Amino acid sequence: MKTAAIIGGGVIGGGWAARFLLNGWNVRVFDPDPEAERKISEVLGNARRSLPGLGNVALPAEGLLTFHETIQEAVEGAEWIQESVPERLDLKQKVYGEMQAYCAPDAVIGSSTSGFKPSQLQDGREAPGQIVVTHPFNPVYLLPLIELVTTEANSAGVIERAKEIISGIGMYPLHLKKEIDAHVADRFLEAVWREALWLVKDGIATTEEIDNAIRYGFGIRWAQMGLFDTYRVAGGEAGMRHFMAQFGPCLSWPWTKLMDVPEFTDELVDLIAGQSDAQSGHLDIREMERIRDDNLVGMMRALGANNWGAGELQNAHDKARMGEAGLPRSIDQLKDLSQPVLTQNRVVPLDWTDYNGHMNEARYLEAFSEATDRMMEIIGCDAEYVANGGSYFTLETHVRYLDEALAGDAIQVKTQVIQGEGKKMHLWHAMYAGERLLSTGDTLLVHVDLKTRKSSPPAPHIEANLVKLAEAHASLPAPEGLGRATGAPR
Known part of the structure; x- marks a missing residue:
C-alpha cells in the first residue's frame, strides 16, 4: 500500500491526512503538538462522515x-x-533539511504554503528538484x-508524478509554471478580503451582510462556472467582447x-471580530464544519448530476474507481455469469436521509434506477446507443422496504435478470448493507425507439447479451417476493 507522510498536523495537515487515508494510502503523521492526535482524529471523523x-x-479500504x-x-x-508547518520560511527550510536527510530520493515533497514561492523553499537544498508547492484549500478532504x-x-x-498522485486522490492539480507570491487563488481572496475590510470599516455593511452577498449571489455562480465564464454568459449572445465593452469603463x-x-x-480588529462573533459565535466549530461539509457535498453532488465543474471532476474519479470497486462496465468483465451482477457499490450520502434520520424511500428507487442504468450499460445500451435512438423505458417497479439505511451506511445492489428476450427486460434488484437485506426492486422495462417513442426490438447484440x-x-432460485402485489402477505 502507498504511504504518505504528513509533517504538521494542524487544520490543513489533518485535512491532507484524511484525504490520503480515505483514498487507501497509509499515512504517517509528525507533529510535536501533544494534541495533534486528538485534533486529527476529530477532523478525520468529519471526513469519514x-x-x-x-x-x-x-x-478503497482505508489506509493505516x-x-x-x-x-x-x-x-x-x-x-x-x-509539509504543512507554520508559515515561517526559516522553520520550513529547517524541516526540509531534516526531511531530505532521511526520505527516499524519488519521494515528492509538497508544501501547503499559501504565500512562499517554491524557489524560496528550494533555496540551499541539495535536492531542490524534490520540492514543489501543493497549496490546498480547506477542507482539504473535500x-x-x-x-x-x-x-x-x-x-x-x-x-x-505529482499530478498523477494528486489526481489519484480525487483532486485537481492546477499547474502554475511561473511562480508568483500567493500563487493565484489567494490573490483573488486577498483582493476580496481587502475590499471587505473597507466595507466594514466604513460602516457600509456588516460581516454577515458581506457573507450573505457572497453566498446568496456571486459565490454560487463562481462555484460552478468561475469568473470569466460567468462574465461571458453575462455578455449574452455577443459574449465576452460585449461584456468588456459594456463594463470595461x-x-x-x-x-x-x-x-x-x-x-x-x-x-478594526475588534470591530470585525465582534461582528463575526455576533454572526456565528453561537455555533461550535465542529458544528460549523459539519454544516459546511453538508453544504459542500450537496452542491458538488448537484454539480455532478450535470457533469459540471467540481461535479465533473468527481464523476471522472468515480469512473476511474469502478473496476477496483467491483463494478463491471460490460458483460465481458463479468467473472461468473451465473451470479447476480453487482450494479451499485456506494455509501448512503448525507442528502439521501430525511427527517426520520434514515434513507428516504425515494432514494431506494433512485438506487435501483441507477442499478438499472448500470445493467443497461453492461449489455451495451450505453450513452452512445441511447444517443443513436434506442433505450429502455420503465413500465413498472415494485419496491419493498425491509430495513433502514442511515447516512454513511455501505450499500450494494445485486441484480438478477429474470427475462431478456424480445422487447422486455425484467430485472430483480436486491439492496444489501453487508448481509442485511434492505430492500428489493422488481422492475419491468420495454425497449423504445426514441424517435417514435414507441416500443421496438433492441439491437441484436443487446438482446443477445x-x-x-x-x-x-x-439456475438461481426464484427471488422471494418476485411478482408480489402491493399489500400481499410477505
Whole structure:
C-alpha cells in the first residue's frame, strides 16, 4: 500500500491526512503538538462522515494512520511527503533539511504554503528538484483544487508524478509554471478580503451582510462556472467582447479601494471580530464544519448530476474507481455469469436521509434506477446507443422496504435478470448493507425507439447479451417476493 507522510498536523495537515487515508494510502503523521492526535482524529471523523458520500463509487479500504515521534520515522520510505508547518520560511527550510536527510530520493515533497514561492523553499537544498508547492484549500478532504507550483529545478518526471498522485486522490492539480507570491487563488481572496475590510470599516455593511452577498449571489455562480465564464454568459449572445465593452469603463471609476489597504488597528480588529462573533459565535466549530461539509457535498453532488465543474471532476474519479470497486462496465468483465451482477457499490450520502434520520424511500428507487442504468450499460445500451435512438423505458417497479439505511451506511445492489428476450427486460434488484437485506426492486422495462417513442426490438447484440444473462440466472432460485402485489402477505 502507498504511504504518505504528513509533517504538521494542524487544520490543513489533518485535512491532507484524511484525504490520503480515505483514498487507501497509509499515512504517517509528525507533529510535536501533544494534541495533534486528538485534533486529527476529530477532523478525520468529519471526513469519514462526508467524503465517502461525495462520490457514487465506494472508496478503497482505508489506509493505516500512525503518529511518529520524529520526522525521520515519518518520512522514511514515503512516496509523498506533505509539509504543512507554520508559515515561517526559516522553520520550513529547517524541516526540509531534516526531511531530505532521511526520505527516499524519488519521494515528492509538497508544501501547503499559501504565500512562499517554491524557489524560496528550494533555496540551499541539495535536492531542490524534490520540492514543489501543493497549496490546498480547506477542507482539504473535500475541496479538490491544488495549486501545483514548480520551478526549473523540478524535472518533468517529478511534475508528472505529482499530478498523477494528486489526481489519484480525487483532486485537481492546477499547474502554475511561473511562480508568483500567493500563487493565484489567494490573490483573488486577498483582493476580496481587502475590499471587505473597507466595507466594514466604513460602516457600509456588516460581516454577515458581506457573507450573505457572497453566498446568496456571486459565490454560487463562481462555484460552478468561475469568473470569466460567468462574465461571458453575462455578455449574452455577443459574449465576452460585449461584456468588456459594456463594463470595461467601470475599471477606471472609484468603485474599489483595493490599492489602498486600511490600517490594521486594534479598533478594526475588534470591530470585525465582534461582528463575526455576533454572526456565528453561537455555533461550535465542529458544528460549523459539519454544516459546511453538508453544504459542500450537496452542491458538488448537484454539480455532478450535470457533469459540471467540481461535479465533473468527481464523476471522472468515480469512473476511474469502478473496476477496483467491483463494478463491471460490460458483460465481458463479468467473472461468473451465473451470479447476480453487482450494479451499485456506494455509501448512503448525507442528502439521501430525511427527517426520520434514515434513507428516504425515494432514494431506494433512485438506487435501483441507477442499478438499472448500470445493467443497461453492461449489455451495451450505453450513452452512445441511447444517443443513436434506442433505450429502455420503465413500465413498472415494485419496491419493498425491509430495513433502514442511515447516512454513511455501505450499500450494494445485486441484480438478477429474470427475462431478456424480445422487447422486455425484467430485472430483480436486491439492496444489501453487508448481509442485511434492505430492500428489493422488481422492475419491468420495454425497449423504445426514441424517435417514435414507441416500443421496438433492441439491437441484436443487446438482446443477445440480455438473453445470455437471463439464461445464466435461470439456475438461481426464484427471488422471494418476485411478482408480489402491493399489500400481499410477505
